[in-house]
Amino acid sequence: MMSYTPSFHSLLLWLVMFFVFMIIKSLRYHLVNMKPKIPKLPPGPKPWPIVGNLPEMLASKSPTEWIHKTMEEFNTDIACIRLGNVHVIPVTCPTIAREFLRKYDADFASRPISMATDIISNGHLTTILVPLGEQWKKxxxxxxxxxxxxxxxxxxxxxxxxxxxxxxxxxxxxxxxxxxxxxxxxxxxxxxxxxxxxxxxxxxxxxxxxxxxxxxxxxxxxxxxxxxxxxxxxxxxxxxxxxxxxxxxxxxxxxxxxxxxxxxxxxxxxxxxxxxxxxxxxxxxxxxxxxxxxxxxxxxxxxxxxxxxxxxxxxxxxxxxxxxxxxxxx
Incomplete structure (x- = not known):
């Protein structure tokens, strides 16, 4: 009976393949863990493409009442409702609202841009109705x-x-x-x-x-x-x-x-x-x-x-x- 003895070159090839495999596996592990973890959005109704939940809100008699009713249905104090491309986060819990103002005060200090504020402030030239910026500071x-x-x-x-x-x-x-x-x-x-x-x-x-x-x-x-x-x-x-x-x-x-x-x-x-x-x-x-x-x-x-x-x-x-x-x- 003949016996098979691996040559030096074949052994070296297996070692190289093993190390390449381990390197790829290690890199994949690190890349997966280095990806920023996107936090989950609060619960909310499933949005329609492009328009989000605008149809439901427009069909209701009062947008605020519709929001409250939706939050009651999901049994939550914080929700996520998409209107167009904007994620609206309504909050009914004082504790959560206080955390918003403590941790994200800079984000909420600015004024949102709307059709009415744009017209009234003549293109955001004033103080109260304009977003934070150089004009606001002036x-x-x-x-x-x-x-x-x-x-x-x-x-x-x-x-x-x-x-x-x-x-x-x-x-x-x-x-x-x-x-x-x-x-x-x-x-x-x-x-x-x-x-x-x-x-x-x-x-x-x-x-x-x-x-x-x-x-x-x-x-x-x-x-x-x-x-x-x-x-x-x-x-x-x-x-x-x-x-x-x-x-x-x-x-x-x-x-x-x-x-x-x-x-x-x-x-x-x-x-x-x-x-x-x-x-x-x-x-x-x-x-x-x-x-x-x-x-x-x-x-x-x-x-x-x-x-x-x-x-x-x-x-x-x-x-x-x-x-x-x-x-x-x-």
Whole structure:
């Protein structure tokens, strides 16, 4: 019987193949473990291609009620709902919400971009409605240092006192005539009067009312503000599928633009005339916040703000000044 003895070359070949196999196996193991582990998304309804869960949400009477109902069906305090290409993460648990704000504060500090905020802020030129960035830093500095600093607050005290006196005059006249005082109307228009006095140094755009109440122009002006507030972050499919803005399916775009036209009707002529006065030298003393915005200069002694920035910022501040105080009082 013949015996087979492996040659040196064949043995070497087997050893090389063994080492190559072990190297490949080791590399594969490391590559698999080095891949970032994608965390699982919270539970939620299965989305449709492209549109996500927008059809279900649009079919419901209230988007918020639909979200709550969906979370109850999944028995969860945190869910994932895809709207277009956006993953919306609703949370109903205070503990989870607190963790969001602690760990991901930088992500949630910025403002989301929407159709309404883009139109109202004239392309994100303002402070409150814009995402974090250089423009936000610029406008925030102006708001904090030039418009609402402690010194500026004292400077405007007389104007606020005038409107407080006018509010008392209005309420007194209503009571003297045996009429009811609508607290909502009174506080909303008091805030509107303070705003107009602080920015335009006037109480009324028109003639006003003898009893101290708002005139037709002031009512239209404040009503337009609340139209903007009602739509600024209202649910709109076009915020998740941008090309739908062309069709304005929910009518939000048209309503926001109409409200802005009303506000610009009263603001633009006053702002443009005031800028002209400062440019031709017929005005050189600051009397209100509009004068402050116009007179701000950069390091080259040029106007710090464009006319678009001034107009957009004044509208945004009007929204904040009328809404928050009147709601708090009510």
């Amino acid at each position: 406008m925030k500095k102006i708001i904090a240092n030039d418009l609402f600093s402690p010194l500026r607050n004292q400077w405007l005290q007389d104007k606020r006192n005038e409107e407080a006196d006018n509010l008392m005059f209005y309420v007194y006249n209503k009571c003297s005539n045996g009429e009811l005082v609508n607290v909502r109307i009174a506080t909303q228009h008091y805030c509107g009067n303070v705003y107009r006095k602080m920015f335009f140094n006037t109480r009324y755009f028109g003639n006003g009312m003898k009893d101290g109440g708002p005139g037709v122009e002031e009512k239209e002006h404040v009503d337009a503000v609340f139209v903007l507030l009602n739509h600024v972050y209202a649910f709109s499919a076009s915020d998740y599928i941008p090309w739908l803005r062309l069709f304005d399916l929910d009518g939000h775009k048209g309503m926001v633009k109409d409200a802005l036209k009303i506000m610009n009707k009263y603001h633009d002529s006053l702002i443009e005339e005031r800028i002209k006065q400062w440019n031709d030298g017929s005005k050189n003393i600051e009397e209100d916040l509009l004068d402050v915005l116009i007179s701000l200069k950069d390091i080259n002694n040029n106007s710090l703000l464009t006319i678009k920035e001034i107009k957009a910022q004044i509208i945004e501040l009007m929204m904040a000044m009328v809404d928050n105080p009147s709601n708090a009082v009510e």
